[in-house]
Amino acid sequence: MQILRELLETQLLGVLGTQHEGEPYTSLVGFVATPDLKQLLFATGRSTRKLANLSADSRASMLVDNRGNRASDFTEASAATAVGVVEEIGVAERAEFEELFLAKHPHLESFVHSPSCVFLRLRVSVYMVVTRFQHVIELHIEP
Amino acid sequence: MKLIVGLDEITDTDGRRVGGKVVALAALHRAGIAVPATRCLTIEAYELFVEQAGLRAVISQELGRKSFADMRWEELWDVALRIRNRFIRAPVPEAIVEDLSATLRGELAQSRLAVRSSAPGEDSEGASFAGLHDSFVGVRGVGRTLDAIRGVWASLWTDRALLYRRELGIDVESSAMAVILQPLVEGSRSGIAFGAHPSDPELVAVEAVYGLNQGLVDGTIQPDRWSLDRRSARVVEHLAPPERLRMVLRGAEPTVEKLPSEQADVPPLDEANLGEVLQAVITAGELFGGPQDMEWTLADGQLVLLQSRPVTTSTSGQGDKRAWYLSLTRSVQNLLDLRDRVEHELLPAMDREATQLGSVDLGSLSSGELAKEIERRSRAHDRWVEVYSQDFIPLAHGIRLFGQFYNNVMEPEDPYEFMELLAATPLLSVHRNRELERLASRVRKDPELRRRLAAGEQGDTDFERAVEDFKQEFGDAAYASQKCFSERVQLNRLLLSMAETTAIALPRSKPDVEERSAAFLAAVEEDRRDLAERLLDLGRASYRLRDDDNIHLARLEALVLDAVSEGHRRLGGTWHEDLQPSDLDRVTQALRHPNLVVEPKQPDVGPAIEQGFQALPRQLVGQPAGPGIGTGTARVIEDVEDLFRFQAGEVLVCDAVDPNMTFVVPMACGVVERRGGMLIHGAIIAREYGLPCVTGVPDATSMVENGDSLTVDGYLGIVTVVRD
Structure with a gap:
C-alpha cells in the first residue's frame, strides 16, 4: 500500500490503456491520484483517439511505474496497474479536482483550461502492484 | 584500451x-x-x-x-x-x-x-x-x-x-x-605481519608457517605467533601451535601435509628472519603513512611481499551474526575434520544422550522431580541446538564446495545439477515415508482394515504390530512443539487419506547417480581427480547429515515435550487452557507451586489493513528450489492437525518444512516455504521426490489461504495465486 501511494504521488505520467473494437491502444497521460487513491484524474484533448475509444468503451487501465531505464529496473522498479472505468468529471466537482491536478502539474494550467480539453477520472476497482520484477499483489477497492 | x-x-x-x-x-x-x-x-x-x-x-x-x-x-x-x-x-x-x-x-x-x-x-x-x-x-x-x-x-x-x-x-x-x-612464489616459509598489534600498537605481530601462506590465511594451519617490540625488535612473546603443518602445491592443488620431523619442532622463523619481517612491515607503514597488514613469503632466502593493506578495526564481531556467517566458509581440510567429528563424535553423543534421557520413567517422578527433569531435558536440547549452529550448519558448506567445483568443471545450465550426485545414500525421512507408505498400501488393499480404522478400531494383530514398529522407530517426531504420531487417531487419518489415493510421489529412482558421478570424474583433469573424489565424498556426507542431524535434534525436542506433556497431564483441571507446550517455565513453576495463577497470553494482533482496500496475493516471488511446475489447492500448515488434514494433490504451504512433517510431502504436488535456500530440508526433500518447490516466500503463510489455487513454478521461484 505504501509502495502504491509512493508511486502515485511521485510519478507525473502514466500509460493509459484503452481499446476500440478489440484494437488495443496506449497513451501517456499526466495524472494525479485523489487522496484516498480511488480515482486517477487526467485531462485530454476532445479530438484525441483515447477519448474516442473511451466514449465507446469506458473500461480502461493505467500503468504507473518508476523505472529509470537501467538494468537494475528489473528488480528495483515498481509498477502499479489500475483497472477501472473512465468518466468525465462533472461541473460540481471540476474546480476541486482541477486544483488537485494543477498542484501536481502547474504547467498544464492553460491546457486544462482550454475549451477543447476534457477532464476525466479513472474510477479504480483494482490495483495490481508489481515489485521485484514478479512479486504481484492485488489491491481491490471495496465498493 | x-x-x-x-x-x-x-x-x-x-x-x-x-x-x-x-x-x-x-x-x-x-x-x-x-x-x-x-x-x-x-x-x-x-x-x-x-x-x-x-x-x-x-x-x-x-x-x-x-x-x-x-x-x-x-x-x-x-x-x-x-x-x-x-x-x-x-x-x-x-x-x-x-x-x-x-x-x-x-x-x-x-x-x-x-x-x-x-x-x-x-x-x-x-x-x-x-x-x-x-x-x-x-x-x-x-x-x-x-x-x-x-x-x-x-x-x-x-x-x-x-x-x-x-x-x-x-x-x-x-x-x-x-x-x-x-x-606463484613458492616460499619455504610464509606468513603475515601486523604493523600494529591489536592489543598494543607499540608491538608488531608476526605469524608464520612453513610452505605457502594460504593455509594460514584460510585458517587451515595454525601458525607460530610472535609479538615484537617495534623499536628494539625484542621478542616479547612467542606462541607455538600445538602442531606444525605446511601447505604445499601437489600438482595444481594446495595440499596440507605433515612436516619432516627435523622441521616440526623448529619455529619457521629465526631471529634474523623476524628482524627482516619487522623491518619490512615498518618500511611499508612509513611508505603508506600508517600501520600495514602484510602478507609475505621467504623464497630462496629473499623476503617477498605478497600484499599490503592498512591495519583497520576488525570487520567481524559487530554484534551481528556476520562473524558466525563468515565462519561457515571453510577449507576442505577443515570440513573433512568437521565431518569426522560430526559423524563419529557428535551424532553418536547426541544419540546416547537422547537414549539416556528417554530411559527416565516420567510417571515415577514427584512433581518437583518432574520440573527438574523438564529443565534437564530442555538444557540438553538447548545445548544441542547450539552445537547444531556451531558444527552441523557449517558442515553444509561441504555441499557448496562440491557444487562450486562441479559447476566449474561441468558448467551446467542448472546451477543445482550437482545435487543429483549427492543423494547416493537414502535420507532418514525418505526411509520413514517409505515405511508409512507400506502401512498405507495395506490399508489401501484391505477394505475391512479401512473400515476398522475409520471406525476408530484397531487393525488385525499383524497390522498393529507393524504400526507399533513404525511408532517405535519414528514415533517421537515433533512438529511445532507437538508430537506427530502420538495420537493414534491422527496416524489413522493420515493412513486413510494416503490409502484413498495412488497419487503418492515416490522418491525419484536415480539409476544414473553413479553414471553421472563417473561422467563428472572423467571430465576432471587428472591432476585434480583425487580432489574431485574427496569433494564428492564430502558433499555426500554433508548432504546426508543435513537431513539426519535435524531428525536427531527432533528426537531431543520430543523428549522435552514428553516431559512437558506429563506436567500438563498432572496439572490437569487446575491448569490454564491457554498455555502452550512451549511455555516450559510456566509448567515447571506450576509443578513446583500448584496454587500459581497464570495470566493468559495476549493474542498477536496482525498489521492493520488500510480502510477500503483488500490486499490479495497474485504472484509471490521466492527462490527456485526444486524444478517443475505444479498446480493444486493450498494447504497452509500451522499445527500438527493441519498435517493430518492434508489431501493428496494439495500444495504444502508452510513456514519451514520440518524434517518431522515430511511424511505429507509424497502426497503434495508442490511445496511453498517461507524459509529460503536450496540446502534447507524442504528443498532437499522436494528434490528427492521430484516435486516443484519454491522457498523463501516471505508472505507464504500469511497471504496464502487454505483453498487458494496455487501454481508452484519451481524453475523461476514463483507462486501464482488464484482465489475465487
Missing part, C-alpha cells in the same frame, strides 16, 4: 582502474621492495565482460528477489551460487583472451600463477575486507587462468561480500573488480 598492465605503468591515482591492492603493490615496487612480477587485468576488462554477457541485469535480478534483511544465510549462498554460475558460463570477450594469451606467452610464461582480486575500496577507507573475495593459486594455462579470472570476478558477488555490501559500497551499476596475475 590496454586491458593488462604491469606495475611500472601504475600510479597512486589508478585505484579506480586497478583496485587498491595493485596500487599498493606498485608503490612497494617503486620503493624497491621485492614483490612478485605482477600483471593486472584492469577493471575495464571486468566491465567489458559483464556488459557483453548482460550480467548486470542478472545480478540485479538475483539481488532483487527480496530484501537482504529477509534473506537467510542459505538464501545468500544460493544467490551467490547462481550469480557465480552465470559468470562461469559466460564467454570471455576475445580482446581479453588475446591479451591474456600474450601475457602468458610473455612476462608470465612458465609460471604457475596466483590469481587474486583487487577491488576499488576493498582494502582502504578505514575498513579491510580480507578474505571476502576468492583467489586461486597454482593456476597454469590460458583455459584455467580464464576460469580463475571468472571465479575472481564472480567473487565480487559472493555471499560473504554481499554481507558487507554497504561497507564495500557494492552496487550493481558501478561495482567492478580488477584481477591480479602473479607468478
Whole structure:
C-alpha cells in the first residue's frame, strides 16, 4: 500500500490503456491520484483517439511505474496497474479536482483550461502492484 | 584500451582502474621492495565482460528477489551460487583472451600463477575486507587462468561480500573488480605481519608457517605467533601451535601435509628472519603513512611481499551474526575434520544422550522431580541446538564446495545439477515415508482394515504390530512443539487419506547417480581427480547429515515435550487452557507451586489493513528450489492437525518444512516455504521426490489461504495465486 501511494504521488505520467473494437491502444497521460487513491484524474484533448475509444468503451487501465531505464529496473522498479472505468468529471466537482491536478502539474494550467480539453477520472476497482520484477499483489477497492 | 598492465605503468591515482591492492603493490615496487612480477587485468576488462554477457541485469535480478534483511544465510549462498554460475558460463570477450594469451606467452610464461582480486575500496577507507573475495593459486594455462579470472570476478558477488555490501559500497551499476596475475612464489616459509598489534600498537605481530601462506590465511594451519617490540625488535612473546603443518602445491592443488620431523619442532622463523619481517612491515607503514597488514613469503632466502593493506578495526564481531556467517566458509581440510567429528563424535553423543534421557520413567517422578527433569531435558536440547549452529550448519558448506567445483568443471545450465550426485545414500525421512507408505498400501488393499480404522478400531494383530514398529522407530517426531504420531487417531487419518489415493510421489529412482558421478570424474583433469573424489565424498556426507542431524535434534525436542506433556497431564483441571507446550517455565513453576495463577497470553494482533482496500496475493516471488511446475489447492500448515488434514494433490504451504512433517510431502504436488535456500530440508526433500518447490516466500503463510489455487513454478521461484 505504501509502495502504491509512493508511486502515485511521485510519478507525473502514466500509460493509459484503452481499446476500440478489440484494437488495443496506449497513451501517456499526466495524472494525479485523489487522496484516498480511488480515482486517477487526467485531462485530454476532445479530438484525441483515447477519448474516442473511451466514449465507446469506458473500461480502461493505467500503468504507473518508476523505472529509470537501467538494468537494475528489473528488480528495483515498481509498477502499479489500475483497472477501472473512465468518466468525465462533472461541473460540481471540476474546480476541486482541477486544483488537485494543477498542484501536481502547474504547467498544464492553460491546457486544462482550454475549451477543447476534457477532464476525466479513472474510477479504480483494482490495483495490481508489481515489485521485484514478479512479486504481484492485488489491491481491490471495496465498493 | 590496454586491458593488462604491469606495475611500472601504475600510479597512486589508478585505484579506480586497478583496485587498491595493485596500487599498493606498485608503490612497494617503486620503493624497491621485492614483490612478485605482477600483471593486472584492469577493471575495464571486468566491465567489458559483464556488459557483453548482460550480467548486470542478472545480478540485479538475483539481488532483487527480496530484501537482504529477509534473506537467510542459505538464501545468500544460493544467490551467490547462481550469480557465480552465470559468470562461469559466460564467454570471455576475445580482446581479453588475446591479451591474456600474450601475457602468458610473455612476462608470465612458465609460471604457475596466483590469481587474486583487487577491488576499488576493498582494502582502504578505514575498513579491510580480507578474505571476502576468492583467489586461486597454482593456476597454469590460458583455459584455467580464464576460469580463475571468472571465479575472481564472480567473487565480487559472493555471499560473504554481499554481507558487507554497504561497507564495500557494492552496487550493481558501478561495482567492478580488477584481477591480479602473479607468478606463484613458492616460499619455504610464509606468513603475515601486523604493523600494529591489536592489543598494543607499540608491538608488531608476526605469524608464520612453513610452505605457502594460504593455509594460514584460510585458517587451515595454525601458525607460530610472535609479538615484537617495534623499536628494539625484542621478542616479547612467542606462541607455538600445538602442531606444525605446511601447505604445499601437489600438482595444481594446495595440499596440507605433515612436516619432516627435523622441521616440526623448529619455529619457521629465526631471529634474523623476524628482524627482516619487522623491518619490512615498518618500511611499508612509513611508505603508506600508517600501520600495514602484510602478507609475505621467504623464497630462496629473499623476503617477498605478497600484499599490503592498512591495519583497520576488525570487520567481524559487530554484534551481528556476520562473524558466525563468515565462519561457515571453510577449507576442505577443515570440513573433512568437521565431518569426522560430526559423524563419529557428535551424532553418536547426541544419540546416547537422547537414549539416556528417554530411559527416565516420567510417571515415577514427584512433581518437583518432574520440573527438574523438564529443565534437564530442555538444557540438553538447548545445548544441542547450539552445537547444531556451531558444527552441523557449517558442515553444509561441504555441499557448496562440491557444487562450486562441479559447476566449474561441468558448467551446467542448472546451477543445482550437482545435487543429483549427492543423494547416493537414502535420507532418514525418505526411509520413514517409505515405511508409512507400506502401512498405507495395506490399508489401501484391505477394505475391512479401512473400515476398522475409520471406525476408530484397531487393525488385525499383524497390522498393529507393524504400526507399533513404525511408532517405535519414528514415533517421537515433533512438529511445532507437538508430537506427530502420538495420537493414534491422527496416524489413522493420515493412513486413510494416503490409502484413498495412488497419487503418492515416490522418491525419484536415480539409476544414473553413479553414471553421472563417473561422467563428472572423467571430465576432471587428472591432476585434480583425487580432489574431485574427496569433494564428492564430502558433499555426500554433508548432504546426508543435513537431513539426519535435524531428525536427531527432533528426537531431543520430543523428549522435552514428553516431559512437558506429563506436567500438563498432572496439572490437569487446575491448569490454564491457554498455555502452550512451549511455555516450559510456566509448567515447571506450576509443578513446583500448584496454587500459581497464570495470566493468559495476549493474542498477536496482525498489521492493520488500510480502510477500503483488500490486499490479495497474485504472484509471490521466492527462490527456485526444486524444478517443475505444479498446480493444486493450498494447504497452509500451522499445527500438527493441519498435517493430518492434508489431501493428496494439495500444495504444502508452510513456514519451514520440518524434517518431522515430511511424511505429507509424497502426497503434495508442490511445496511453498517461507524459509529460503536450496540446502534447507524442504528443498532437499522436494528434490528427492521430484516435486516443484519454491522457498523463501516471505508472505507464504500469511497471504496464502487454505483453498487458494496455487501454481508452484519451481524453475523461476514463483507462486501464482488464484482465489475465487
